[in-house]
Amino acid sequence: MTNSTYLKRVFQSYYRERKDEIIPVSSLKKREFGFIPWDKKIMIRHMGFSDINLLREYTVNNPPRHMYSSGSLYNLPNNQEMEYKDYVGCDLIIDIDVDHFYTPCKDKHDFWYCQECNHSGKGMIEKCTKCGSLKIKKFSWFCEICLDISKKEILNLIDNFLVPDFDIQANEMQIAFSGHRGYHLKIENDKIRQLTSEDRRELVDYFTGRNINFQILGFDEHAGQIFGFLNNNKDWSRKITDKIQNMLLNNTNEEITKFLEQIGLSKNLIISFINSKDYFLNILKNNDYNLWNIEGFGITTWKRFLKGIVHEIGVEIDEPVTIDIHRLIRYPGSLHGKTGFKVQALTLEELYEFNPLNENKKHLNPIVFESYEYKQKIKISSIEIPEFYIRDKTYGPYFKDDIIDIENHIAILLLSRDVAILEE
Amino acid sequence: MSNNSSNLSQLLQQYPWLPSLKDIYRDIALKDPIQFINDIFDNEQYDPIIERISKFFSVAFENLEIFPPFKPDENNISFYLLLKIILFVLNNKRITNRIANLYSKVTYSEIKKELEGNNRRNGIFILYQICINLGLNIQYIEEETYHTTLIRDNKKELKTNFKLYFTDFLHLSSNLKDDYRKLVNNTLSKGYVYIIPKELTRLIQEYVRKKILEINQIDKDNIENMRKSLFNNQNFKSLYDNIYSLWELKKEDFEYSIQVRFEKDKNLMELFPPCVKETLILIKEGQNIPHISRLFLTFFLLALDYPVDNIIEIFSATPDFNKQIAQYQVEFAKKKEYSPHSCDTLKSLNLCMATKYKDKLCIEGYFSKKKEQEQKIKHPLFYTQLKQYKLSKGQND
Known part of the structure; x- marks a missing residue:
């Protein structure tokens, strides 16, 4: 039996036995649906369902590998042409996926090899570190650390942007663990639904801090002297001054040095900054004096420093997802075809404590095939699978051609990720 | 007429592009365009409106940005409606752009004049009324300092009475693409963007410009029929022809060719x-x-x-x-x-x-x-x- 045939049956059993997990999203009748089947690498989209039972029935009869619904509402969601769907509006969608940004744990569990020179290594890279080729085969994994970073990003977005700046209420947020490496957030608000792609691009800039103009916010050079932000404003400059103060107060000199190195400052400038810590902290607290005078720091260095701070504050979101008003996102309660984990809907309160790989609340556990009695024999087909940790248990590392008899949910995870095959 | 509706009538006479025009001046605003044209062009009392229209087009074609304000009365409403009808039947994007640009700039200066006049409070009130009429989610607050910058001894404080809901701010500003109007460079708190009256007026200018540009997007199939019917009124046709000839003449002055060439005569x-x-x-x-x-x-x-x-x-x-x-x-x-x-x-x-x-x-x-x-x-x-x-x-x- 092929992986796909097996997994399709397993997924079908889930959709048949746990129908209620497929919860109705708001305005279900106006959403477009999309499915990726097991036998073809295509998306079947432009589908609509008039009620939740028809949708559930569809998933039992055609268990999908991946299942999506639109952030947009249409009067005719199943029309095959986008322009005739009669667009009504679109929820604001934010996708945070560790796939798109660096996390330190990637140096341990992600690896790559160069198809050009066969060189290999660990971590997140764009091109071969030896020959510079872009023909790289990447193998990425995930762990509690990167999922936790992903969660912190979404909480950063909610706690530091959406609630204080945009006044978005908890009941307007539909949060979900994606079933793999991140979180989705859908904001359902009639006014926001009417925002154009251009408007949404402005929101992306706000969340990420891109296109900030430091001069407009109050940072300027005059006669060779640098005048910084005052700390009583309510705009992005306040986020910046708060972040700097926080760094100066709570980070060790080593941590500050690491940050300054990352943004490309020279040794001398780093020493100069560290020596001026107390002076700078006093300036930041003083609202009548804002001469930012650190030896060696000219306008270029300051701007580099501020850009680094902005990057620390901004949220790592998948920008095209937020800008695109015709995007489909994973359906809550459906299964992720690359893990076999459930796309788990969460309230804001639940999100704070949620731990996808070791969740104690049964109704929130995305590992729906968890079983320690039922085991499956599989053969590893990937070069290497790093050691990983799920539900208080360590697995691996595994290597190509290893045959293992392993718990059902782990077998489904490895088969779904296409790093193992069923051993008959 | 109550005080409120009298105030609103005055506001509409001055700013006839406001949505309430259709409710308060129903008899003019919803009149059949052909009937409207006949009424205007067959009655000498409206001659000043027609003269003003001619002048307005002429000023726009000259690329000038100043146009003396009209007395805010019902003629100003007719002027605006007539302008829209002419732009609709002219169906020329370049002309519509020029008119939209000039009309919105005139609007900006009129509101600015109210704000800079002796009675600033009244100006602020008018600006607030305009926003409310446009259906904007705006809050009038006790004057608040929301942003301070300090360069040497020069302390600059931004104060305002207005906060605009961020979705409205985005609708009005995201097209403008300059750093000052980017959300990330503005003060946003609890869903509202702090905005000084002058900037708010600039956003309203953009609203007016976009509203006039919409004229060329509506009911395109009906242009020819409408033109034929309106041309039955010879006076209207004569005005139309005058404007068109003026355009043909003036566009020669700034006609350009998009023949990009680093080799002569080669269209790139x-x-x-x-x-x-x-x-x-x-x-x-x-x-x-x-x-x-x-x-x-x-x-x-x-x-x-x-x-x-x-x-x-x-x-x-x-x-x-x-x-x-x-x-x-x-x-x-x-x-x-x-x-x-x-x-x-x-x-x-x-x-x-x-x-x-x-x-x-x-x-x-x-x-x-x-x-x-x-x-x-x-x-x-x-x-x-x-x-x-x-x-x-x-x-x-």
């Missing part, structure tokens, strides 16, 4: 990436394009060795064209040898038009023989070179 338009094409099309339509688009186009054309005069000729179609300023700016850019923006920068500035134009080369990239793999285009100048190469080899997308 087909070699240009969508970001450049879009800017050139907007200019051709007489739209007022943002400063950043002008810079990009200037740098791009200079990089292709375009003569300064040709570049100025292209910009001469913009509604706010000033030859002296354009000459200075293009020459300055040439002297400085600035490079055109890269694709990444254009994307971040929202000037990349690859998706809008569904341009295969931009979206999919090209196959690099050197690297033996697909590569993305990273610079608009490279696009032009590559396109030229492909066309010379007879390849097409």
